[in-house]
Amino acid sequence: MGSEETREYVLRTTKLTKIYGKHKAVNAVDMHVRKGDIYGFIGKNGAGKSTFMKMVAGLASPDEGEIELFGSHDVEKQRMRVGSLIETPGLYYQMTAAENLEVLRRAYGITDKGIVEQMLVLMGLEDTGKKKVGKFSMGMKQRLGIAAALLRSPDFLILDEPINGLDPQGIRQIRELLVRLNREKNITMMISSHILGELSKIATAYGVIRDGELVEEFDTAELDRRCRRCRKLVVDNVEKAVNVLEEELHMKEFDVPDPSVIRIFERLDDISEINHRLLSAGVEINESYLVGQDLESYFMELTGDDQTSRGGQTL
Amino acid sequence: MVMINLLSSEIYKLKKGMLFRLMAALTVLLTLSQYGFYKVFEVIMEGEPAEEQAAMMERMRNMDMLDILHSMFGSCNAIIFVTIFACCFVINDYSSGMVTNYVGKGYKREEVFLAKFLATQFGAVMLYLLTALTVLAGGIVLMGTDGLNAAFFHDFGNYLALHILYLTGYTAVIILVCTMARNMAAGILISILGIMLFADFIAQGIDLVLNSLKIEIGISQYWIVTVIESCPVRDIPSGFVTTSGIVTGMWLVASMIAAMLWFEKRDVR
Numbered sequence: 001m002g003s004e005e006t007r008e009y010v011l012r013t014t015k016l017t018k019i020y021g022k023h024k025a026v027n028a029v030d031m032h033v034r035k036g037d038i039y040g041f042i043g044k045n046g047a048g049k050s051t052f053m054k055m056v057a058g059l060a061s062p063d064e065g066e067i068e069l070f071g072s073h074d075v076e077k078q079r080m081r082v083g084s085l086i087e088t089p090g091l092y093y094q095m096t097a098a099e100n101l102e103v104l105r106r107a108y109g110i111t112d113k114g115i116v117e118q119m120l121v122l123m124g125l126e127d128t129g130k131k132k133v134g135k136f137s138m139g140m141k142q143r144l145g146i147a148a149a150l151l152r153s154p155d156f157l158i159l160d161e162p163i164n165g166l167d168p169q170g171i172r173q174i175r176e177l178l179v180r181l182n183r184e185k186n187i188t189m190m191i192s193s194h195i196l197g198e199l200s201k202i203a204t205a206y207g208v209i210r211d212g213e214l215v216e217e218f219d220t221a222e223l224d225r226r227c228r229r230c231r232k233l234v235v236d237n238v239e240k241a242v243n244v245l246e247e248e249l250h251m252k253e254f255d256v257p258d259p260s261v262i263r264i265f266e267r268l269d270d271i272s273e274i275n276h277r278l279l280s281a282g283v284e285i286n287e288s289y290l291v292g293q294d295l296e297s298y299f300m301e302l303t304g305d306d307q308t309s310r311g312g313q314t315l
Numbered sequence: 316m317v318m319i320n321l322l323s324s325e326i327y328k329l330k331k332g333m334l335f336r337l338m339a340a341l342t343v344l345l346t347l348s349q350y351g352f353y354k355v356f357e358v359i360m361e362g363e364p365a366e367e368q369a370a371m372m373e374r375m376r377n378m379d380m381l382d383i384l385h386s387m388f389g390s391c392n393a394i395i396f397v398t399i400f401a402c403c404f405v406i407n408d409y410s411s412g413m414v415t416n417y418v419g420k421g422y423k424r425e426e427v428f429l430a431k432f433l434a435t436q437f438g439a440v441m442l443y444l445l446t447a448l449t450v451l452a453g454g455i456v457l458m459g460t461d462g463l464n465a466a467f468f469h470d471f472g473n474y475l476a477l478h479i480l481y482l483t484g485y486t487a488v489i490i491l492v493c494t495m496a497r498n499m500a501a502g503i504l505i506s507i508l509g510i511m512l513f514a515d516f517i518a519q520g521i522d523l524v525l526n527s528l529k530i531e532i533g534i535s536q537y538w539i540v541t542v543i544e545s546c547p548v549r550d551i552p553s554g555f556v557t558t559s560g561i562v563t564g565m566w567l568v569a570s571m572i573a574a575m576l577w578f579e580k581r582d583v584r
Contacts, residue, residue, distance in 0.1 A: 079421030
């Protein structure tokens with residue numbers, strides 16, 4: 001995959017904005033999706049996820065800002081390399097799965113007629129025969145929608161709530177399929193979902209949107225770090241405190257997220273010794289508490305969906 | 316090449332979808348029912364006084380396949396099915412979300428629209444040709460081959476060709492309505508009530524108002540449905556052909572451009 005710095009961007013947006021009437025559905029979003037990523041796009045309903053994805057897919061036109069796909073501003077041409085499934089799958093319910101894919105195979109100018117059958121096998125829909133799509137379960141429709149998005153061997157897949165309405169088995173099937181496509185075919189993905197626990201099982205990078213604004217982007221390592229159980233110390237002199245932790249206590253697993261805050265990730269039950277050494281060195285400790293969150297709570301805090309957990313769950 | 320691919324996809328939809336087959340079947344049934352009325356009328360007249368029967372039978376005897384064709388095209392019978400077909404065929408792409416598969420793949424919107432436009436026109440023309448064929452086949456079986464001479468085929472051909480021309484203008488208007496409505500119920504309702512029925516009345520109403528103001532412009536004669544209804548069956552004056560051709564061309568081009576612009580500018584949901 002390469003280092004973060006050297007991996008090229010599949011999608012980069014600059015100040016992307018969509019306005020409906022007086023409401024800014026998407027407000028100056030700068031998003032960065034790197035090649036090979038499964039980018040989890042998080043936000044509560046109405047936050048602007050679908051609108052943003054529609055602009056990237058060309059279904060809605062931006063009012064302001066720019067989109068860069070595969071390093072090019074010729075977005076229309078580059079969209080040939082993009083597959084998308086936004087909101088509901090675009091399917092004819094009165095046709096069979098094979099007929100739906102055949103409609104698209106012809107439209108995309110794919111000469112290999114066997115691709116329809118290949119896709120049906122890949123999605124586990126090869127036994128649907130003459131059954132009309134209208135009689136499919138939600139999971140089958142979603143899988144057929146993904147097959148439609150994959151038909152032209154895209155390099156970048158945009159999926160809006162692909163596991164919405166699925167049962168646990170269906171969710172697992174889709175999850176495994178997406179991971180396989182990402183690993184075996186190196187397809188970069190942007191996936192939105194409100195089932196955050198599921199998203200965290202496959203995503204390698206995240207973007208959080210709240211009220212149309214992208215509030216944060218981070219990768220899995222950063223997420224793990226943020227959700228790790230730690231002791232937060234609010235001190236008057238961070239430099240001196242860091243010195244004590246390193247020199248006297250020989251600690252390595254800590255960071256300084258704010259000028260007055262230290263997060264310690266080791267020796268969490270040894271607080272009396274840590275406090276004693278800091279106080280002895282003349283460091284004033286204003287607050288000291290354990291912090292720990294599960295992923296769901298953390299995401300909900302980020303998206304503004306859980307007012308009570310803002311600031312973390314104090315243990 | 317892109318257009319050919321898109322057209323191939325649209326024609327496949329026509330072939331595989333139930334819609335075209337259903338409308339084709341209904342068109343054939345309605346056409347044959349015209350002959351049915353003719354036969355039923357013969358039976359009803361059997362009990363009537365001999366003089367009345369003779370006069371009516373004389374009128375009936377003078378009817379030929381061209382009159383049946385006129386009852387299908389000139390009285391806007393066949394066009395009801397064309398309207399329903401065009402509405403469903405166009406709007407289905409929006410209601411099913413299928414249009415997102417094309418637009419989201421980087422195809423130019425005008426190409427996507429033109430493919431749909433041409434396929435809808437093709438389907439509509441096919442329905443009209445099927446109607447004409449049914450008229451001929453039904454006529455040969457029920458009326459016999461008397462009168463099937465060069466003059467008949469000349470008139471039949473001219474009348475059919477003109478109505479196919481008018482049909483393209485009419486279908487373009489329906490495509491415009493459906494592209495704007497994007498909702499099945501609204502699209503069909505506006506097309507049948509608004510375009511087929513009320514627009515005609517409104518145009519005639521405007522004529523009356525203009526006449527009362529001593530302005531001698533017959534607005535209604537420039538409405539595509541009026542053109543369809545007023546086309547003579549036989550001995551079509553060349554002046555009418557020219558005027559109706561221009562009117563049709565105007566509606567065809569104006570509706571197509573308006574629908575394309577609308578499709579290009581609007582977000583796809």
